[in-house]
Amino acid sequence: MKAYFATARLCVLEKSYFGLANVIGQYLLKAAGVGALLLIWRSLAAQGADLGGFTLEQFYSYTLLSAMLAPLLDIHTPATGWLHDGTMLSLYLRPSSLFSQLSAYTVAGWVIPLLTLSLPLGVTASLCGVNLTPQSPWFFPSLLMTISLGFAVDFLFACLMIRLRNLEWPVRCLRDSLTAIFSGSLIPFAALPWNIGRVLELSPLGALAGAPLAICTGLGDARELVVAQLVWNAVLWPLTLLCLRHSRERMVSFGG
Amino acid sequence: MDNLKGLFSLYGLYGKMDLRWAIQDPGTFAMVVASETIGNIASILGVMLLALRFGGVGGLTTDEILFMLGFFQMADGLTFMLFGSLNVMHISRRVGRGQLDHMLIQPRPLWMQLMAEGFMPVSGSYGLLTGIILTCIACARLQLTVSIPWLFLLLIYILCHAALSVGQMYLYGAAAFYRPVACEEISSVICDLNTQLGKFPLAGLPPWMTMILTTLLPVGLAAYIPSLILLHKFQKGPILALPLAVAAAFLIAASYAFRKGLHYYAKVSCNRYKDMGFRN
Numbered sequence: 001m002k003a004y005f006a007t008a009r010l011c012v013l014e015k016s017y018f019g020l021a022n023v024i025g026q027y028l029l030k031a032a033g034v035g036a037l038l039l040i041w042r043s044l045a046a047q048g049a050d051l052g053g054f055t056l057e058q059f060y061s062y063t064l065l066s067a068m069l070a071p072l073l074d075i076h077t078p079a080t081g082w083l084h085d086g087t088m089l090s091l092y093l094r095p096s097s098l099f100s101q102l103s104a105y106t107v108a109g110w111v112i113p114l115l116t117l118s119l120p121l122g123v124t125a126s127l128c129g130v131n132l133t134p135q136s137p138w139f140f141p142s143l144l145m146t147i148s149l150g151f152a153v154d155f156l157f158a159c160l161m162i163r164l165r166n167l168e169w170p171v172r173c174l175r176d177s178l179t180a181i182f183s184g185s186l187i188p189f190a191a192l193p194w195n196i197g198r199v200l201e202l203s204p205l206g207a208l209a210g211a212p213l214a215i216c217t218g219l220g221d222a223r224e225l226v227v228a229q230l231v232w233n234a235v236l237w238p239l240t241l242l243c244l245r246h247s248r249e250r251m252v253s254f255g256g
Numbered sequence: 257m258d259n260l261k262g263l264f265s266l267y268g269l270y271g272k273m274d275l276r277w278a279i280q281d282p283g284t285f286a287m288v289v290a291s292e293t294i295g296n297i298a299s300i301l302g303v304m305l306l307a308l309r310f311g312g313v314g315g316l317t318t319d320e321i322l323f324m325l326g327f328f329q330m331a332d333g334l335t336f337m338l339f340g341s342l343n344v345m346h347i348s349r350r351v352g353r354g355q356l357d358h359m360l361i362q363p364r365p366l367w368m369q370l371m372a373e374g375f376m377p378v379s380g381s382y383g384l385l386t387g388i389i390l391t392c393i394a395c396a397r398l399q400l401t402v403s404i405p406w407l408f409l410l411l412i413y414i415l416c417h418a419a420l421s422v423g424q425m426y427l428y429g430a431a432a433f434y435r436p437v438a439c440e441e442i443s444s445v446i447c448d449l450n451t452q453l454g455k456f457p458l459a460g461l462p463p464w465m466t467m468i469l470t471t472l473l474p475v476g477l478a479a480y481i482p483s484l485i486l487l488h489k490f491q492k493g494p495i496l497a498l499p500l501a502v503a504a505a506f507l508i509a510a511s512y513a514f515r516k517g518l519h520y521y522a523k524v525s526c527n528r529y530k531d532m533g534f535r536n
Contacts (some may be wrong), residue, residue, distance in 0.1 A: 040456065
């Protein structure tokens with residue numbers, strides 16, 4: 001555990017590497033994204049749109065929770081970046097397993113955003129009267145399964161990058177675009193047309209952000225979503241381990 | 257005249273290099289273009305799906321939203337095609353990483369290199385093409401009368417979008433001359449902010465916020481206001497010239513800040529590379 005915490009401490013310190021300008025910029029970006037979506041929900045309600053039986057407050061809660069829990073809902077380990085910049089090589093020289101180092105860095109990386117963005121956002125939203133209380137106790141196991149599934153999905157994308165000869169940018173671009181829409185982190189599945197949300201919420205990406213957020217805000221059937229998450233965890237983790245084993249020999253790491 | 261000739265010969269050179277990459281490594285080329293095309297479409301899908309589900313968003317109908325998104329893709333795609341390569345747009349990376357030194361020893365003026373280096377007419381054209389297709393579909397569905405003056409106006413606003421994007425990234429990116437590590441990614445943050453917010457209709461905002469979002473942080477000029485003008489929702493008035501005026505102001509400010517930063521850089525430089533090849 002000592003090695004784990006030492007690695008985690010390094011990561012927390014590293015988060016300030018790019019300085020205050022970068023941190024403020026990132027927060028500005030997040031605030032702008034959340035503000036734009038809240039504005040859209042408000043304008044839809046003002047134009048009298050049918051919100052599918054859900055309330056405006058549920059959509060507000062969904063968007064705010066999505067921003068607050070963002071690091072946990074879409075897990076980004078440093079695996080792809082480290083493969084690209086050569087850091088991955090040095091992980092094999094340390095007296096700790098690759099998995100534990102990557103997970104320590106990832107989990108420690110949540111500390112600063114959760115403390116400096118999620119907490120103030122949650123407090124402000126609550127003071128403004130937005131209800132962020134989970135509508136079902138299934139939210140907590142669902143969130144844990146999202147985190148577990150998130151690691152599996154991230155490692156699968158790292159394996160894809162190894163297969164694509166370290167093309168970090170296209171893999172990142174593909175991943176970000178797919179997860180933004182199909183994971184439900186941006187728009188609740190309940191707000192999608194033609195009932196495609198029903199299909200997406202049971203998909204592996206939909207089991208990531210969409211499931212805990214829908215359970216928390218009462219926009220989805222908790223039992224059905226948790227079962228889908230269990231199934232995808234059971235399917236994707238063995239697949240991830242298999243892919244990682246096969247990718248090990250193909251790993252090429254360099255700096256530049 | 258010589259400068260212009262030199263600039264176009266550089267455009268030709270970078271265009272040829274881009275084409276050769278596509279021919280010599282079609283596999284990688286296809287992967288990059290496919291992933292970026294998917295990324296482009298996915299980035300507008302959110303607003304489009306909402307418009308489809310609710311019959312429009314922010315006072316615009318579904319087809320008008322499609323037009324706005326098409327305009328954004330087209331303008332952003334052109335900007336990316338002209339300046340997207342080699343971090344020319346994300347200039348704070350070049351400056352903050354100390355890579356400007358490589359340019360200062362080239363036998364061409366810096367402005368000429370910056371104008372031409374980012375050009376990628378083959379691998380960087382997917383955004384522009386997607387935008388053209390979306391705009392054509394929207395125009396047909398809206399039964400817009402496309403005339404020569406209208407096309408001229410469209411071109412002007414597309415160029416304004418490019419000038420606004422580049423102007424902002426160079427203005428804020430000049431901070432990397434003074435704080436290379438802290439500000440290395442500042443141009444990317446500005447780029448992401450414009451990309452993220454530029455696609456949203458900004459109706460229903462309080463006037464002071466509309467003022468900020470159309471001047472100091474001009475995301476409203478990225479697509480929303482030009483689209484309203486092109487859709488004839490504003491027929492006359494100073495708003496027609498607003499994108500042009502703000503774009504010019506940003507370009508002038510960026511030019512001043514960048515020159516000032518360059519003078520500072522000439523004295524202190526920036527050396528961040530390790531022996532292994534990567535930066536600290």
